[in-house]
Amino acid sequence: MQDGFGRVRPRCGPTVVRDVWQMREGERIVVECNQLGQPIKKAACLLTSFLGTVARRPQLCPLGYAKWNDMLPTYKVELLRVIESKFVLPPSTHDFVMKSLNRKWKEYRAQLKKDYMRQGMTEEEVARNCPPDVPPDQWMKLVHYWFSERAQTYSAIGRAARAAQSVPHTSGSKSYARLRQEFVDEHGREPGKVEFYRMTHTHQDGILFEMSREIYMRGLHLSLRSMTTSPQHLRSRAVSRPRCSQS
Secondary structure: OEOOOOOEOOOOOOOOHHHHHOOOOOOEEEOEEOOOOOEEHHHHHHHHHHHHHHHOOOOOOOOOOOOHHHOOHHHHHHHHHHHHOOEEOOHHHHHHHHHHHHHHHHHHHHHHHHHHOOOOOOHHHHHHOOOOOOOHHHHHHHHHHHOOHHHHHHHHHHHHHHHOOOOOOOOOOOOHHHHHHHHHHHHOOOOOHHHHHHHHOEOOOOOEOHHHHHHHHHHHHHHHHHHHOOHHHHHHHHHHOOOOOOO
């Protein structure tokens, strides 16, 4: 936790998003990041949850735009200002923050569509049923977009993509960046690709998904084959190979 004078204090900070919004002015949560600019450790979970609440505030993330990229830059500047008033973030994390907000904004719109738009309803019927926390003008723009040919095309593509997903991960809401950092903290090294795949696709009972097991074994086979054909391995075999005795 960083106070209003920029001093980092070791005391416990907020543990839920509601407390983040209610922090005193000048107090901010320090977020650690990896070399890719991805938040790690416990503060990462709090930041991610906070971004979810930001994305669901229409005054900060207006719902009337067809795409995130169509949103005016002034909104995105204000978003960063709000987030950096609560968290100490390295500049390298800005890309992660914006991509996360984009994803959570889309998820919120999708949830609104699931809750308020039923098969067979007309645009006028959906537009009349405005959620209490959404400005009516933004709701009408969003509903109009849902009924557009462009939106329906994207929706069909999305349904096909979700139907094709046959290998779900088992890491829950914890990001891969946090899982990788926890492995490094415990073992003192980065996990291998095959090793990390098993970590993120295994049930709590230790059993891999059926499709995941096939991919895991294929990756393990390729990994072992690359090890046995690497220059270092071939050199070590040449050194350890016994020489023929000369008569």
